[in-house]
Amino acid sequence: MKRVNFYILSLFCLLLISACSQYSSQLEPRDQNIERVGVLYVSHGGNEVFNEKGIWDVTVQIFSYDENSPLYKSILWNEDFWPKLLKYGNAQKNLGKYSFEYERIGGRDPYPAAKRKVTKDLTKILNHKEGDIGIDFVVDKMTWISPEINEIAHPRRLYNPGVEGGSVLRFCDSDWRRCKMDRFDVDGPVERLLSIGVDRILMIDLTTAGARFSKTYDSYQIAKELISDHNKAMNDSVVLEWVNDPLSAMDASYPQSESKWTRSSGKPESNPVIDIENYPNPVISDIRLAEFQTEGIEEKFSDTVSMKDTGILLVNHGIFPGNEIYDPKINDTLILNNNIRDTLLQKHPNLKKENILGGWFGDLIVNEDLKGRSKLERSREMRGENLGYIRLLDQTIGPQDEMGYRYWEGLEALKNNGVKHIVIAFPQIMENSVLNLVEVPNQMAKEIGYKGWLEYTQYDYETYPKVGHPFADYWGIWVNTSCKSLEDPKVKQDCCLEMGGCKGGQPYPPLRQASRTESLDDLDPSLAYDVSAFGHLGYDSKIGPPSEERPVQDQYTGTWAMWKVSEDHKAVAQFLADKVIEHIEFNSKESDR
Incomplete structure (x- = not known):
């Protein structure tokens, strides 16, 4: 028993050292009279460069958010499916689409770098404000999906199987360079903040430019569950607040049922209806x-x-x-x-x-x-x-x-x-x-x-x-380009993807290749449009x-x-910092009443 307790204590110390190392430039000597507030800058996330590993990682993250879907229950922790995971859902379309898009801009999406800059500037601004308002801020970023696994709300929620009999999520394809099998066995931003002793955590969200959205709410629900477990285990009282939804509209309107409802559950047992006008979003309305x-x-x-x-x-x-x-x-x-x-x-x-x-x-x-x-x-x-x-x-x-x-x-x-x-x-x-x-x-x-x-x-x-x-030659750059011959459906010909028509007999637009009783998938050429000189x-x-x-x-x-997306990252960070401080000051006034 002593050995087990020593192991647990050692593991906790390692986690604490890791978190403290990450936040070393932000942490002040702890003063119990000063509130320590964790701030999570929440955004959508995505791949900085195009590769199959990145697409695979964000695909399993997307699958993980709907706990009642067949993908969650039958595929996510079934190791037999992992090598062919990119054949499911929108993966084939995304491989074709993103391959073209990343190549067209030189191979690197500017969004993740911009997110890092905003986070860095937000950290500086809030740390500079600490003395003025008597709060010790610790800033981190959180995303809905990311190939940087430690950015999502709770990586081990994917690593450890969420279904009975499931396998631990450890997979690397033989072609993936520098792939770590245990990459999901890491702390996320919520755990890091909890480990350094925050009193509360504030989420400030630009996932879709400040609008409340189910994707951010996914991360919010996971963070809330982690904090609840922490409070029970540590006899603590950390609270979670969402600056974009200070009166908790999404909590108030979320369907109620005996087991957790998700959209794959169908019609809920109970659907609370609220007047959204009574639940303002101070970020989107600014x-x-x-x-x-x-x-x-x-x-x-x-x-x-x-x-x-x-x-x-x-x-x-x-x-x-x-x-x-x-x-x-x-x-x-x-x-x-x-x-x-x-x-x-x-x-x-x-x-x-x-x-x-x-x-x-x-x-x-x-x-x-x-x-x-x-x-x-x-x-x-x-x-x-x-x-x-x-x-x-x-x-x-x-x-x-x-x-x-x-x-x-x-x-x-x-x-x-x-x-x-x-x-x-x-x-x-909000970012390119x-x-x-x-x-x-x-x-x-x-x-x-x-x-x-x-x-x-x-x-x-x-x-x-x-x-x-x-511009692509045609939009739907990912579609199949072989069409059934009009004379013999068993014979394949090049589809016509030019608005003016093509030689060879295939019409534009391409005909539906699936039968009327079979659902059109993302790759059906009838869904593609020629990107022509003056449009359709x-x-x-x-x-x-x-x-x-x-x-x-x-x-x-x-x-x-x-339009030109703002590249003034400091101005965006200043806006976010202002909303965080306004939220704190408003809540302080409310508690004094």
Whole structure:
């Protein structure tokens, strides 16, 4: 028994030494009269470089968040599946998509480096404020997914099997360089903060630019469980607070059931309904957050187009289907969108309100002919996308009117309004990544053409080192390019992926390769769009061929640009620090009442 106790004590000391080493520049000699507050800067996360190991690691992390899904129960801790894990879900699409996107920007996504810079600046600002407000701050970062395993909320939650009879998560493919089998057997940020004796932990979240979202709530729930276990084991009283959700709207609206509910559970036993207006988000509603985006939009106004002829499209992703019973992301996103619009109109009175629109990505559609329980699938009409499920909290509807378009509908409306220049912004993004540098530009170009891109004649070799632009030959770069022969379905031919048509008999767009009773997967060529000179909007192949030289028919004749994401990391960090301090001061006043 003495030997066991000695081992446990030694292990605890090693963990404490490790955490103290990481936070050595932040820790002050402990004064029990001064509160020690851990601050977690929470973001989405992603791979800095493209490789299969990174995709594999974030795939298992995604699988781990829905404890009632078949992937969690049957695959995640089944070692027979690990070598072929990248054949499941969206993995095949992601391998093709990210391979292209990372190569196009030179191989390294700037997002993780930006996140490190913001975290470093946030640490400096809060540490500098300690003497003024009598708090010892210790700052760390936490992500929803990351190849840096020690950034996710609780790595050992994946390492140790979550199902009976499961295997410890230890896997390295023979091709993966510098792969550690036990990489999930490490402390996460919550454990590190607990080990150095914090009194409370504050989460400040920019996962989707400050909007409350189920992904951050995943991390929040895991952190809350870790802290609860710690408090019971150590007779401690550490509390967890989420600056974006100070009144705990997501806790209050989360479904109640005997076992933990997730969206794979189906309809919950009890669904508490709240009035979200009574649960404000002080981060998303702060006008300074909108100003980061408006400044980036202003940088991409055209010097040759007046404000009255300028349009702005605010594009955004939706939520996971079924999560509208507790996830207020769409509500929060509308607050940010409206603040951006109002700020722009105040600064530029000649802008027209009807030319500032919200555009959401595509969603799955219903196909009643499908075999099996699910009748949902991707479709060409929804651009092959599945990230546009938009429902307001506890409602069956989404955004309406000028903020309720799909992005291609918004572009069409702006075109029909006669605008001559369009700035496209993705307000849920606060740092550059392959998403806004490559993916979204291609999604827009297939609609209104790559030749209208404002940088088209100049090119941008700093961002896109090899070719000077983000554009693929066709978007859906990951799809299969072999199609069934029209004469003999057993024979395969090259699909036609050119808007003007191809020699050889294959039509454009490619025909659906799956039968009507089989769900379209991500790789079906019918979901791909040619990234053409002037786009698909306003073009009808029945009327005549497209032109590479000029717009024809009713194609868009103006220019367009992606907004500029703020690279002022210190300003972002200052904003985050201000919100943390405001949260502390508000709670202090409330407790004094």
